[in-house]
Amino acid sequence: MRxxxxxxxxxxxxxxxxxxxxxxxxxxxxxxxRHLHAFAREVELTEDEWKLGIQFLTKTGQISDGTRxxxxxxxxxxxxxxxxxxxxxxxxxxxxxxxxxxxxxxxxAPELANGADLTVGVDTSMxxxxxxxxxxxxxxxxxxxxxxxxxxVWQTRPDALYDVQDDDDAMQMRARFRTDAEGRFYFRTFKPxxxxxPKDGPVGGLLSLIGxxxxxxxxxxxxxxxxxxxxxxxxxxxxxxxxxxxxxxFAVKDSLVVDFLPVTSPEIAERLGMPSPFLQVDFxxxxxxxx
Ligand code: BEZ
Ligand code: FE
Numbered sequence: 001m002r003x004x005x006x007x008x009x010x011x012x013x014x015x016x017x018x019x020x021x022x023x024x025x026x027x028x029x030x031x032x033x034r035h036l037h038a039f040a041r042e043v044e045l046t047e048d049e050w051k052l053g054i055q056f057l058t059k060t061g062q063i064s065d066g067t068r069x070x071x072x073x074x075x076x077x078x079x080x081x082x083x084x085x086x087x088x089x090x091x092x093x094x095x096x097x098x099x100x101x102x103x104x105x106x107x108x109a110p111e112l113a114n115g116a117d118l119t120v121g122v123d124t125s126m127x128x129x130x131x132x133x134x135x136x137x138x139x140x141x142x143x144x145x146x147x148x149x150x151x152x153v154w155q156t157r158p159d160a161l162y163d164v165q166d167d168d169d170a171m172q173m174r175a176r177f178r179t180d181a182e183g184r185f186y187f188r189t190f191k192p193x194x195x196x197x198p199k200d201g202p203v204g205g206l207l208s209l210i211g212x213x214x215x216x217x218x219x220x221x222x223x224x225x226x227x228x229x230x231x232x233x234x235x236x237x238x239x240x241x242x243x244x245x246x247x248x249x250f251a252v253k254d255s256l257v258v259d260f261l262p263v264t265s266p267e268i269a270e271r272l273g274m275p276s277p278f279l280q281v282d283f284x285x286x287x288x289x290x291x
Contacts, residue, residue, distance in 0.1 A: 010037035059202040067164055069103045073203045076100060076249040077212075085251075089232075094141055096232050096285045099251040102221060104162040109152060109174040115273070117188040118173050122157050129158030129190030131275050132260060134236075136283040137183040138224050145183025146287065149226035152176045153187075155219070160195035179226075188272075191260050191279055192218040194243050207248070217243035217252060222285075229287035236283050258283055 001012050013033045020026040039045075060070045075081045081100045089098040112118075119129065138149035154174035156162050163172040177185040196214045199207060207214045219235035237244060237257045244252050260279040263269065269276035 006041060010034050013037075056202050056206075063201040068198070068201075070201045070203055072103050073197060073201070074206070076102070076251075077197070077203055077207060077210075079250045082250040085233075089230075091230075091288050092141065094286055095288045096224070096234055097253045097255055098233050099235050099253060099256065100249055101233050102249075104164055105154060105221065105223075106164060106171065106174060109154065109171060109176050111150075112175040112177060112187070114177055114180065114184070114186050115188070116175060116177075117273075118153075118155075118175055119188060119190055121170075122172055122190070124158060127158035127160070127193070129193075130260075131278040132189050132191045133186065133263070133272055133274055133278055133280045134189055134220070134283065135184070135186045135280060136285065138179045138185070138226060138285045138287065139183055140229075141286055141288060143286075145179070145181065146226045146229065147179055147181050147183060149179040149183065149185075149224060149229075149285075149287075150176050151179070151185045151285070152223040152225070153189075154221045155189065155192045156195050158190050158193060160193050188274060189220070191238060192220050194218045194241055197248050212248060213243070213246065214248050215243045215246075216249060217241040217247055224285040224287060226287055228290055230290060232285060232287060234285075236281065238281070 004012050010033055014030045017026055017030050017033070020029065043049075060074055064070045072081065085098055085100055091097065119131070122129070134153075136151070138146045138151065140146060152174075153176075154162070157173055163170060163174065173189065175187065177187060179185050194215050194217050197207075197216060198204065199214050204214070217237055218241045219237045221235055223231060223233050225231045235251065235256055237252060238260045239257050244257060258281055260281045262277050263274075263280050264277045266276040268274075269278055
């Protein structure tokens with residue numbers, strides 16, 4: 001293999017990969033090389049641009065650690081995470097749609113009894129937060145309740161930060177709930193707020209170049225899991241958020257946008273142990289049976 005032309009170089013690399021035994025790995029790597037070369041040829045990549053790209057990826061690796069995953073953030077702002085999610089979670093009409101996991105999920109949130117209060121211990125001196133009652137069900141596609149399903153939820157505090165963005169290890173605003181015989185789960189929280197994705201790393205630089213606001217519309221993250229059903233990783237978005245149509249990570253789906261409605265009855269507030277007035281959101285998960 002000598003004197004390879006610009007056009008032939010990709011083929012030469014792909015031919016060298018012919019020895020990869022795993023069919024899938026060979027296919028994925030060959031396509032990656034084909035598209036990477038096509039990209040470089042299309043833009044006539046200069047040496048300075050190539051160096052800039054290498055530096056960008058180096059910084060992306062250097063800032064990443066056990067809790068900071070800048071590569072996932074890069075994939076998110078390029079829309080790749082949303083694409084991979086969409087291709088891997090095609091579901092029948094009526095099933096709850098999935099969306100991106102994001103970088104702030106923590107394994108092992110405490111399982112709390114239904115009715116628990118996620119706002120306990122949250123410092124609200126800077127941002128008071130709007131008391132919210134979340135009421136939902138986990139159901140089959142035809143609307144039958146699933147008992148014993150687990151709904152794992154997490155969200156930012158009213159100060160627009162996740163607990164893992166603090167220096168300590170304390171968990172806040174995250175828990176798991178188990179559905180009752182009616183498939184129901186319920187808890188007290190704050191209405192989620194919109195927040196900026198981390199911008200102090202190389203991806204922040206990319207966002208400045210793009211000129212985007214770098215904001216995510218408010219959301220509660222949720223993972224619903226039930227034996228015999230496909231797990232769904234998703235968000236609950238409050239209607240009316242100003243960033244719903246310009247989410248930095250392209251993760252909004254209309255069916256996940258719901259009203260957080262005011263409840264003004266002091267009797268209902270008292271029965272639920274809520275202040276009056278408060279907001280209520282109803283959200284049902286509809287899961288697809290495992291094949
Ligand atoms: C999040 O929703 O937590 C998130 C998702 C993608 C990038 C940054 C944050
Ligand atoms: Fe989030």
